[in-house]
Amino acid sequence: MDKVKRLSRASVVRMELYLEVLEQFQRDGIKNITSTEIGHALGIPSVNVRQDLFGWGSVGRPKVGYDVAHLVKLIRGLFDLDREKAACIVGFGNLGRALAGSNIWSRAGYRLAAVFDADPEVIGTEFGELKVRSIAEVFGFVKTAGVEMAVIAVPASAAQETADMMVSAGVRALWNFAPAKIQLPEDIVVENQSLAWGLITLSHRSKSEKDKK
Amino acid sequence: MDKVKRLSRASVVRMELYLEVLEQFQRDGIKNITSTEIGHALGIPSVNVRQDLFGWGSVGRPKVGYDVAHLVKLIRGLFDLDREKAACIVGFGNLGRALAGSNIWSRAGYRLAAVFDADPEVIGTEFGELKVRSIAEVFGFVKTAGVEMAVIAVPASAAQETADMMVSAGVRALWNFAPAKIQLPEDIVVENQSLAWGLITLSHRSKSEKDKK
DNA sequence: TAGATTGTTAATCGATTAACAATC
């Protein structure tokens, strides 16, 4: 078995930040950038930047730095941002609507192909170019449209059931906003982004900061 | 200086999950729970649970496990969830609305005290019991209402400026949804929850999963 | 050339996992 090098999770988070800085530099027409400059823009040590980049095909020149365009291409490739991937949202409440209306999709290479809801009142209403579909259409649609990823924006009580349905319909990745732990086969990618957890973490960190004094 | 023990970030995330499991057990009227049961419910090893709990005043009895109510109180105390803290949202677009309408606040001990926006069209409109206020009111309101935390739900281009304003108005913690790195004094707590980053991470993990095969 | 910066290995640090004695 080949030993596949893997980006640590911390590294992934930082790389996303590098990408933002790099694209800003690119827009400004700057051709080269040093690890020191990237680090400075983000408030992290330059060695951290170099270590993250090391081993992924980065090519930097001493005294000059890295080629901005090359680094952008490298990171976008690593993250698979340049391939268009079809996604859908399940649950069209406030959160589903907020996500549908945001501009995050294209930036990460996703195309929002469908929106599903269980509420007959909501089904059939239009949102931009999308029409809200019934949950009943999931199986057919996911297969024909080649949907790879589903956003779980349903109540916690329906999260597991919804996730199971999407996976058996053929979806390989889930972005879960329900405050519930979802159990799925290991080869399904689940990224949890429960807002409740974020808020609780914030409460904890605020308290810790206060306790310092 | 006293050496203050700190929860690692990973530990914080797990503790939030424990709390959910514990409160479920509590609703079911179960008095005791073992680390094995908690671990099993979440798919993590029991030793991990015990190690997280160790040193924070947990009291378990061999063969019996931990007292559910005691553990709940312990974690809620650690996270400061039982004290009512005033919060506000800045930016009342789709995301701000989704957050305002969600039920996450009380769970983490926050009370949504105000909503601010810059758009004259939006200012003055009502949302539940809240009226959308003008940004101009921030300084007065934060001080009199004792607002501790602000949600940054404005476009990335306005994030830094908005954050600076909130901090100088007296807010000590920020929950930042803008895909921008905000630079602030060290004693201000910033929790980043940029949705764009989550989506990019998902793209990366999907690709890694595919590459395994 | 001298100085700055990368590439890479080694050392440190912190978190997870293993081991096991204490105890109910």
Place this chain on the structure above:
DNA sequence: TAGATTGTTAATCGATTAACAATC
């Protein structure tokens, strides 16, 4: 008592930081 489970220390693992040679 025997067995299960906690509490706690030690070992392992992985990520961060330090060090420094290579090189532009």
